[in-house]
Amino acid sequence: MLAGVFLWPLGASVIASFSREGQWTLANYGTVARLYARDVAYTVGVAAAGTALTFVIAIPVCGWLRLRAFGPVEFLLKVPLFVPFVVVGHALRVFWSPYVPSFASSWAGIATALAWKHLGLAALLLLGAFRSTDDAYLEAARQLGAGTGRLTRDILVPMAAPALAVTGILIFSSMLASFSIPLMLGRGGGPQMLMIDVYYRFGQHGDFATASALGVVAYLLAMGAALVYVRRLTR
Amino acid sequence: MIEPARSIGAMAARAGTLAVAAFLILGPLLSLGVWSLAERWTYPSPWPQRFGGRYWARMLAGDFLQPLYTGLIVAVIVTGLALLFAVPLGYALARLRFAGRTLILLAFLLPQAFPQLPVFASATREFYRFGLAGTVTGVVLVHLVGGLVFAVWTMTAVFRAIAPELEEAAHNLGASVTRAFLTVSLPLAVPGLVASALLVFLYSLDEFTGTLLVGAPFVTTLPVYMYTASVGYELQIASVTAIVLMVPGALLLLLLERVLKAEYLVFFGQV
Numbered sequence: 001m002l003a004g005v006f007l008w009p010l011g012a013s014v015i016a017s018f019s020r021e022g023q024w025t026l027a028n029y030g031t032v033a034r035l036y037a038r039d040v041a042y043t044v045g046v047a048a049a050g051t052a053l054t055f056v057i058a059i060p061v062c063g064w065l066r067l068r069a070f071g072p073v074e075f076l077l078k079v080p081l082f083v084p085f086v087v088v089g090h091a092l093r094v095f096w097s098p099y100v101p102s103f104a105s106s107w108a109g110i111a112t113a114l115a116w117k118h119l120g121l122a123a124l125l126l127l128g129a130f131r132s133t134d135d136a137y138l139e140a141a142r143q144l145g146a147g148t149g150r151l152t153r154d155i156l157v158p159m160a161a162p163a164l165a166v167t168g169i170l171i172f173s174s175m176l177a178s179f180s181i182p183l184m185l186g187r188g189g190g191p192q193m194l195m196i197d198v199y200y201r202f203g204q205h206g207d208f209a210t211a212s213a214l215g216v217v218a219y220l221l222a223m224g225a226a227l228v229y230v231r232r233l234t235r
Numbered sequence: 236m237i238e239p240a241r242s243i244g245a246m247a248a249r250a251g252t253l254a255v256a257a258f259l260i261l262g263p264l265l266s267l268g269v270w271s272l273a274e275r276w277t278y279p280s281p282w283p284q285r286f287g288g289r290y291w292a293r294m295l296a297g298d299f300l301q302p303l304y305t306g307l308i309v310a311v312i313v314t315g316l317a318l319l320f321a322v323p324l325g326y327a328l329a330r331l332r333f334a335g336r337t338l339i340l341l342a343f344l345l346p347q348a349f350p351q352l353p354v355f356a357s358a359t360r361e362f363y364r365f366g367l368a369g370t371v372t373g374v375v376l377v378h379l380v381g382g383l384v385f386a387v388w389t390m391t392a393v394f395r396a397i398a399p400e401l402e403e404a405a406h407n408l409g410a411s412v413t414r415a416f417l418t419v420s421l422p423l424a425v426p427g428l429v430a431s432a433l434l435v436f437l438y439s440l441d442e443f444t445g446t447l448l449v450g451a452p453f454v455t456t457l458p459v460y461m462y463t464a465s466v467g468y469e470l471q472i473a474s475v476t477a478i479v480l481m482v483p484g485a486l487l488l489l490l491l492e493r494v495l496k497a498e499y500l501v502f503f504g505q506v
Binding site: 013064078081082087098176195211222229 | 245249252253256257259260261262263264266267270276278279280281341342344345346347348349350351352353354355356357358360361376377379380441443444448458461462465470473474477480481484485487488
């Protein structure tokens with residue numbers, strides 16, 4: 001089942017990316033380099049900005065929640081987990097459209113919307129990591145006069161560094177591969193997210209070979225997430 | 236070590252954080268509500284010029300009942316099939332050590348780890364050859380990929396949490412492997428099974444990318460319907476649909492916050 005609907009198409013797309021009209025060729029990658037190099041850089045930039053924004057919000061809030069539990073805020077942070085991707089894209093588009101109409105489809109708008117959706121996942125993973133930090137360290141630092149900010153920066157974050165790295169990789173890969181959120185935010189002029197390019201290349205131009213080459217670029221960029229999963233599995 | 240808020244300053248910090256979090260998280264969701272009631276709202280007015288229930292009435296009169304119905308049918312079939320596979324497979328993965336076990340687990344992680352859209356585009360092409368593109372069967376198959384990932388991983392975790400000693404006790408009393416499974420492990424797994432089923436159901440109901448590619452142009456579920464409305468600048472219609480789409484997730488969040496374990500949610504947040 002899985003082989004037929006996932007592994008086979010995955011393989012087929014990799015093969016298709018190296019062939020055109022029955023010939024083995026790198027021409028599709030040439031097309032990608034010629035037409036989409038800017039979009040690849042743009043996608044990596046948006047995903048990096050989105051991941052950074054997620055962390056900038058999630059780390060202090062989760063540190064604060066770890067040190068001074070406050071149920072209502074923790075509940076709010078988990079809400080985005082349960083909001084479908086398409087709804088997130090649309091909600092943020094209509095949230096901004098009456099006031100800053102062109103923001104939604106800008107790079108900052110896409111990064112913000114992606115960060116909104118990934119806050120839930122970040123909160124879940126970071127709170128888990130922060131809560132497994134031993135109280136004794138925090139207690140000792142607090143006796144020495146450290147406040148919530150210091151405790152988060154100097155104890156929680158360094159001790160949860162591996163978990164932070166994993167969270168960052170997963171969120172970054174997910175943002176790279178995001179499709180429904182940028183699609184719902186609308187197409188502005190200028191560069192596009194990679195998955196939007198794949199969709200239009202395939203759907204409107206009917207150019208499966210180039211779409212697949214774009215896909216392979218995305219697989220490679222998202223390889224970090226795959227490695228995280230494999231490591232988790234083999235441990 | 237958790238400090239209770241003692242001073243006025245600490246209370247103010249709490250209230251302030253709550254207010255900011257509420258605005259940032261709930262603001263966009265509430266704006267869906269405002270948009271769904273806005274009969275007229277043109278830039279640069281900060282507020283709709285005319286409110287009314289026209290769009291809700293139009294929706295409830297049947298505009299979106301067909302996609303809702305299609306989505307529910309697909310979700311029920313996907314949930315049933317996913318659990319049918321995942322219960323025995325999850326049990327085997329949790330209990331038995333066999334050759335290829337890691338490989339199977341890995342195969343069930345790949346859809347999670349790789350960008351899905353290019354794979355679904357490729358699947359759509361394959362489906363065309365077998366006449367599956369644009370059919371409910373095709374959409375069910377593509378939903379089963381993600382659905383199985385959730386179901387297999389949650390069911391493996393569920394069965395792993397059930398002590399094998401309970402089954403051994405049943406074996407010692409003469410029960411066969413099948414009987415021990417059916418009368419001891421399976422009943423104990425029911426709460427996890429329900430949680431797993433709900434996650435798969437919700438996933439299928441919300442799935443957009445695969446449905447858009449494989450289902451086009453004949454199979455429309457609510458997310459696809461919403462996208463079509465939004466592309467046509469019918470923001471109100473899309474907002475009404477978005478609100479309806481959030482209902483199952485909201486129920487799950489409110490009802491199951493305690494039942495759902497964090498490890499299930501981690502998988503859920505990533506699709």
